[in-house]
Amino acid sequence: MATHAGSGESLVRRAMPIYLGLLFALLTAVGILLLFWLRHVLLILFVSMLFAATLSGPSEWLHDRLRVPRGLAAALIYLVSFGVLIGVGWLVVPPLLGQVAEFADRAPEYADRFEGVKEAYAELRNDYPALPPFEEQMSRLGNVILERAGERATALPGNLFSILLDLVSVFVISLLLVTSRARIRRFILSLVSVDHRGRVAMVLDRSWERMGVYLRAKLIVMAIVGSLTYASLLAIGVPFAVPLALVVAFGELIPRIGPWLARVPLLSIAALEGPRALILTFVASIVIQNAKGYVISPVVEGDQLDIHPLLVFLGVLVGASLAGPAGAFVAVPAVAVLDIVIREVVVPWRHEQLSRDEEEAGRVGRDARARAGPPAAAR
Template identity: 30%
Template sequence: MPDQTPHDDRPAPPADPGDPSAQPPLPSPRPTAPGRTPSGAGPGAASNGPAGAADATSTKTDAPTQTASSASNGGTATKTSSGGGAGGDVALPDPVTDVDVRKQEAGVDETAPFGRPGRPLGQAHPFVFGFTGALGVLTAWLLVQAVMNVRQVLVLIIVSMFLAVGLNPAVESLQRGRMPRGAAVGLVFLGVVLVFVGVGFAIVPPVTNEVSKFIDHLPTYISQLQGNRQIQEWDRRYQLLEKVQEAVTNPSFGQGAAGGLVGAGRVVVSGAFSTLTVLILTLYFLGSLPTIKSFFYRLAPRSRRARVALLGDEILGRIGGYVAGTVMVALIAGTAAYIFLSIVGVPFALPLAITVAFTALIPLVGATIGAVLVSVVAFFDGLGTGIACVVFFVIYQQVENYLIHPRIMKRAVDVPPAVTIIAALIGGALLGFVGALLAIPTAAAVALIIREVILPRQESL
């Protein structure tokens, strides 16, 4: 049904005979479509009724009027023109095909080269809410998968940063002696490399020598086993030698042995690569540690940056103190073990002492693991030697737990013993040895933040 313009059907007021400007009433105009003027209407024509003056005024302008349709009409624009006795709807160019119209409707200017953004969709809209929630869940899942895929790399990075922070106090002490930071970093890192090389020379040759001796004496050991009466009795009852011979001659035994050798080779290569990666990353982090600290401090607001920097320096200092204290405890344990093993006469005293020192780096259970390993080796040397090793390590662990470790760690991290145990257990359950190693300085940092930030804020509320 065509749209029609309403018109005034009220009768015109009676004309005054004395009024010279009185004109006879005009008939009502025919209905016209929007944007059109009655035919025959010129610039001076006026309609009956109160709106006649406004209509007459509107017809005096010759400038066309442009109107843009709403987004619900498909984004098209219309142009309405009036005057001159002729008019009609003229469609503007579509913004999809006309670049000028596109820029005009988008509101392009110097500050907004791509136009002004429209009103956002309502946040309460079900589609927007569901899409946002689904996108958040998908993003979280992808982040978790990414972390799981690179967890080994992240562990190496964390260990390297931990070692760099632990070695930084030594670098700063050399800097206070008027040595440039580059030279100080190089000297400290050279010391670390020499420690690794020394450990390798202390452990690898004895182990290789013993393996060679075992292989050379293997036929003798087999002959002794065959001549043993107890072994002969077991072989007569259970056919042990026959079963061992069948297992050795089985083709699957060779395949399994080859697979085991390949697996052991992979473990060795992976360990060497991880060690080299940690050393390189440690050198990089140690050299650029001031820059890294400044970068993270600048992420804090300017009004709180100074306090964040002070707290950050204190946390890094405690981590460095923990690393130095742990190394000191391990060095004391290794030295004491070497002196005792040398006096008792246990073979390979130096490799066993280095083993004790390295296992002492593990919180809580490291000292026990080292003591068990050394005691087992000592029992092979003799029953009395093994018992002496057990007694020595039991006494030394009591001294370390109640005298050495508390005094060193009290100055380094200042964490209560209960918190230390809980943190080490949680860290070990999450990341194994690395988690247990990082748990105590992390607990020290959390305790510092709670004491210096959270508790004062709670008191001010």
């Protein structure tokens, strides 16, 4: 009986690692699903952290220099930012509406050019009979556009309410993060051993600084690129300069891909104005993009986001697949934080682990040689 009980206990002990491994795998899968389901909440939280990190610099300056409480300082900065946005809107919206009305007035002219495209397509179809009729292609495109427009119009009230709720959430959470950042930092450090508190504090501070620098620099780059695009379109004579410049400026929110996607409507409108306008607009966009890459971004952003382009591209793809354009926008600062964690935590820990393994292997080798005694030639 004792032998049977001992064998049963031994069987349970041997099965315990398998049970724990399966339990850990199940909990990991549940955790990943939970993160996927809560990705919108996590996105709002990360965007709030971005805004809080951006506000923390000016609010700290107001707190240190003028003794303004951090919460009030952050609220004042928000009010000033809203005032700037209202002022920019006051300057931009009237010409924007005027150019939209101009586009409606010029619709017959674009229709005539559309007929020219139709005739060119008919000539091309004579050479390639396998091509479908032009009217069939346009009918399909029109049906798709109308279907999408109807879906958007139906979902518009709900989407507006959701956007308003998200904006209020970002505003409140970012204010709370600015005012409570010191307490949150102390709490996180209290959970870390004394030996590692210095490194963890450095990682927290550098991550916070990177996020703040990213958003501030991105807004400045957007303003410069949009202004240069607007001036170029005015000089070339391309119509609708205000909305096209705004599209190009907001395209800077999505790194790598966004700027070129934003230039699709720009080049499309320029093509309707003729080959000269198209070529000049394309050249101007290339010049502005290179100026941004070699002059504007290095001067504005400096080396604060020294990340490999491959990591940026992969991060944008993952962020866009998980949360759309908003995910692509937050992908770069998220990759920047992850880069700091890997460089400052994971890599040193791995090097230390490898160093211990090498020391252990060397000690075992020395002990083995000591037990074996001196070589036969020495004896």
